[in-house]
Amino acid sequence: MIVSALAGPLASGTTALTAAGGAADPVVARSQMGFSLGWHIVVACLGVGMPALVLFAEWRGQRTGDPSWQLLARRWARVMGVLFAVGAVSGTILSFEMGVLWSGLMDNYGAVIGLPFAIEGFAFFIEAIFLGIYLYGWDRLPPRAHLLAGVPIVIAGIASAFFVVSANAWMNAPRGYTVRHGRVVGVDPWAAIFNPATGPETTHMILSAFMVTGFAVASVYAVAMLRGRRDRYHRLGLLLPLTFAAAITPVQIVVGDWAARFIGADQPVKLAAAEGLARTTGHAPIEIGGIFAGGRLHGALTIPDGLSLLLRLNPAARVTGLNSVPPADRPVVPIVHLAFDTMVGIGFALLALGAWLAWSWWRRRDVPRSRWFLRAVAVSGVAAVTAMEAGWIVTEVGRQPWIVYHVLRVADAVNPAPGLAAGALPVIAVYAALTVATVYVLRRMARGAPVPAAPQEADVRQHSVI
Amino acid sequence: MGTGLEVAVLAVMWTAVTAYALLGGADFGAGIWDLLAGGRDRGAPRRALIEHSVGPVWEANHVWLIFVLVLLWTAFPAGFAAISSTLYIPLTLIALGMIARGSAFAFRKAIDQPWARRLFGAAFAFSSLVTPWFLGAAGGAVAAGRVPPGLARGDVLTSWLNPVSAVTGSFAVAACAFLAACYLTLDARRSGDDGLTAWFGRRAVASGLVVGACSAAGLAVLHGGAPLLYGRLTGRALPLVLTAVAGGLASLLLARLAARPDGGRRAARPDRGRPAGRAGGTRLAAVALRLTGAGAVAAALWAWGAAQYPYLLLPGLTVHAGAAPAAALTATLTCAAVGGALVIPALAWLLVLFQRSPGSARD
Ligand code: HDD
Ligand code: HEM
Ligand code: HEM
Numbered sequence: 001m002i003v004s005a006l007a008g009p010l011a012s013g014t015t016a017l018t019a020a021g022g023a024a025d026p027v028v029a030r031s032q033m034g035f036s037l038g039w040h041i042v043v044a045c046l047g048v049g050m051p052a053l054v055l056f057a058e059w060r061g062q063r064t065g066d067p068s069w070q071l072l073a074r075r076w077a078r079v080m081g082v083l084f085a086v087g088a089v090s091g092t093i094l095s096f097e098m099g100v101l102w103s104g105l106m107d108n109y110g111a112v113i114g115l116p117f118a119i120e121g122f123a124f125f126i127e128a129i130f131l132g133i134y135l136y137g138w139d140r141l142p143p144r145a146h147l148l149a150g151v152p153i154v155i156a157g158i159a160s161a162f163f164v165v166s167a168n169a170w171m172n173a174p175r176g177y178t179v180r181h182g183r184v185v186g187v188d189p190w191a192a193i194f195n196p197a198t199g200p201e202t203t204h205m206i207l208s209a210f211m212v213t214g215f216a217v218a219s220v221y222a223v224a225m226l227r228g229r230r231d232r233y234h235r236l237g238l239l240l241p242l243t244f245a246a247a248i249t250p251v252q253i254v255v256g257d258w259a260a261r262f263i264g265a266d267q268p269v270k271l272a273a274a275e276g277l278a279r280t281t282g283h284a285p286i287e288i289g290g291i292f293a294g295g296r297l298h299g300a301l302t303i304p305d306g307l308s309l310l311l312r313l314n315p316a317a318r319v320t321g322l323n324s325v326p327p328a329d330r331p332v333v334p335i336v337h338l339a340f341d342t343m344v345g346i347g348f349a350l351l352a353l354g355a356w357l358a359w360s361w362w363r364r365r366d367v368p369r370s371r372w373f374l375r376a377v378a379v380s381g382v383a384a385v386t387a388m389e390a391g392w393i394v395t396e397v398g399r400q401p402w403i404v405y406h407v408l409r410v411a412d413a414v415n416p417a418p419g420l421a422a423g424a425l426p427v428i429a430v431y432a433a434l435t436v437a438t439v440y441v442l443r444r445m446a447r448g449a450p451v452p453a454a455p456q457e458a459d460v461r462q463h464s465v466i
Numbered sequence: 467m468g469t470g471l472e473v474a475v476l477a478v479m480w481t482a483v484t485a486y487a488l489l490g491g492a493d494f495g496a497g498i499w500d501l502l503a504g505g506r507d508r509g510a511p512r513r514a515l516i517e518h519s520v521g522p523v524w525e526a527n528h529v530w531l532i533f534v535l536v537l538l539w540t541a542f543p544a545g546f547a548a549i550s551s552t553l554y555i556p557l558t559l560i561a562l563g564m565i566a567r568g569s570a571f572a573f574r575k576a577i578d579q580p581w582a583r584r585l586f587g588a589a590f591a592f593s594s595l596v597t598p599w600f601l602g603a604a605g606g607a608v609a610a611g612r613v614p615p616g617l618a619r620g621d622v623l624t625s626w627l628n629p630v631s632a633v634t635g636s637f638a639v640a641a642c643a644f645l646a647a648c649y650l651t652l653d654a655r656r657s658g659d660d661g662l663t664a665w666f667g668r669r670a671v672a673s674g675l676v677v678g679a680c681s682a683a684g685l686a687v688l689h690g691g692a693p694l695l696y697g698r699l700t701g702r703a704l705p706l707v708l709t710a711v712a713g714g715l716a717s718l719l720l721a722r723l724a725a726r727p728d729g730g731r732r733a734a735r736p737d738r739g740r741p742a743g744r745a746g747g748t749r750l751a752a753v754a755l756r757l758t759g760a761g762a763v764a765a766a767l768w769a770w771g772a773a774q775y776p777y778l779l780l781p782g783l784t785v786h787a788g789a790a791p792a793a794a795l796t797a798t799l800t801c802a803a804v805g806g807a808l809v810i811p812a813l814a815w816l817l818v819l820f821q822r823s824p825g826s827a828r829d
Contacts, residue, residue: 078576082576085525086572092561093565096558099546099549099557103548103550103618106539106543106550107547108543110546110790111543114540114541117536117539119805122801122809124532129812131525152812187790416617417551418618426559427558438569441573
């Protein structure tokens, strides 16, 4: 989040050159957008992932009568309720910001990307309705019906992620409209939703929501176990989400590779920025780390021919570099490169963590005994969130200076109203307060004696997590 | 263009606006009564009733607003761009108010320290009071024709800081409070608490009078500030205006009836010496109060819509000229039909499930 908040101001170098008229100030608007999106997405990931975990735990609890599963289901449900509320309100401001900040985009292209948001709106209805039924109907409904009432939440969460990311994919690979005299005159909304970038982007995003949820929930129980709580409740609380996330990680890396090949073909400058590739060349290497300055990368670890091999399976293949476009059309390379390495690095680190668990399970049917394992799980939640944020920085900053790739520049899309920049200050103040309050409440819910949100949760009082 | 599709989408959108006003608006109003519920001890049962009524439904009610925004930008992108660029200040404040409100409400429920509960409660209640004002003021800016087409063509301050917006903002606050009081009177009646019922019933009368005063003031400022709209409100939209007035007057009467003490529980035991018909009567009045209250507000909204049609933005942009290409409108209508078929039964289930057995207001 810090990185995304910084991304805007740092990116100003390139957009300042293209800023039309001078009145509009995309820098602050971009920072505000990146900041509020970066905040929402953390909660949204949990909103997509948690319902599946809760339902699984509730189902096991109903099948086995095991109180540990039942307790996990109820505690997670309570946390999910709070996170949903925060997700809903932090998402609402995004809908306003689409117009408040990017009225130049919506004015002309609102009709093109409106449909996925409209469908998403119905997914939100389903989520909110069934969440109300699920949370407050725990003892008004028979157990089986209650479990079924949770299923639409899972489906709608995934659907809403799909549709909103398809709108973002459209910004990367715009399709489905015709323009005459600079105005959109014809729309094919389905072609806009199912644009070529939608496949890799939505798959990658939905998997990362599951990873974030799994590792984040597991890390709470890892901290508790490090503090000596090793009972069945805590072990299950660690194992279920961790196994879930660890199983997804290898798939996510394959999908990440798909995403990289896709942008290599479709948005080569973004990939060149991610890899720090200054000029178009055959035998392109993979360069890990290093600092991009003065037009090239310094001090990186180089794997010769790596990039050519990865993209085309041919060591001599030519890969497009940054020099294929004029400097004004390039994104801010140091940020994109650092973000990309961070994401990929964390992806492989989490893969290793999952492999450790798998190995130990295979040998001893148990989680690894080492405290280092628990420590690694304890930080895996933050790591997964960081990877996800970094991925978004690659996508969003890497698209600069375009808001719609090769169609509309950010500077032409920003709301030209005077004083817009000052509007970011109260937004940041409210988010700061929201962050403090959210963290405080979640910590209290994890450790204090919780108050039951619904009468049937009186048993929750006896246990605390950390 | 001009195929009638845009009118269909507009109708769907205005229905969604109405749903948001009647459902989401009442949730704001409940927050206002939370603010005015009195000291910690005396206010406790009132706040508990409010929390109990709002808890399961507010997130679903809130989605209506999202849906309105999305329909506006899909079907009338030029209108959305003009409104959100000129009115960026009130819209940002609305969004921030919603953040404070929704999160504080959820946090208050989840936590047990008294000081934190009070802090979150204050944030919830205060933002419930302020946010509808900005919503109403933004609506007033559109109604008064202060949002011209184009990007940020209107004045970013005077477009919504003017007499018309001041009155429409106040109207919105009062209408939210009125709706909430109407609905909560029935909830209180169902909980079987006479004192609580009377408290909300009296609030319904008082806030209803304020709504009436704001409406009268609104017509007066529109007369000066937006003559075109005024002419139509007193012209072709007059039947709707009169319906709203009639609904308001009926609500005042019903609120008084519903607030009479009587105790549904005692009614079952005629030996207590009360006329048995009375219990059913006050309850029926409370049910009818919900309908007339909601009907009055809905009629007022549709009067505005009827008066403003065919203008999206007065006087420069018509619904026809501002509409998206036909394919986008068709897709939106299809989506609304399919989505509505899925969502409306579910929504009805939610609302009925938590109406049927209200439980105790103090759990
Ligand atoms: C837990 C999170 C996570 C992990 C472990 C990875 N990613 Fe990722 N990545 C994301 C989370 C993410 C993301 C946040 O979800 C993004 C942003 C936009 C998107 O669709 O997914 C993303 C974007 C993104 C993009 C840009 C796509 C675009 O702009 O259209 C590429 C090229 C990759 N990723 C590649 C990879 C590779 C090669 C990985 C191998 C380890 C990897 N990602 C792991
Ligand atoms: C939720 C995860 C997301 C994150 C963390 C994120 C992050 C960012 C960042 C950092 C920026 C600023 C870029 C810069 O100034 O260099 C940005 C801009 C923007 N993003 Fe995203 N983004 C996300 C998803 C989306 C989605 C799903 C949309 C869909 C419509 C979207 C639309 C925009 C728009 C309109 C801008 C402003 C124009 C621009 O800078 O290109 N974003 N985002
Ligand atoms: C990749 C990015 C995003 C994902 C995966 C995502 C997902 C979600 C999910 C699952 C929710 C449900 C609430 C929750 O789970 O906490 C939610 C809420 C919301 N999101 Fe996002 N979102 C993303 C970005 C955006 C963007 C770009 C916008 C708008 C422009 C947006 C608008 C909203 C709105 C309005 C809500 C509230 C819905 C309600 O009232 O229930 N989201 N989002």
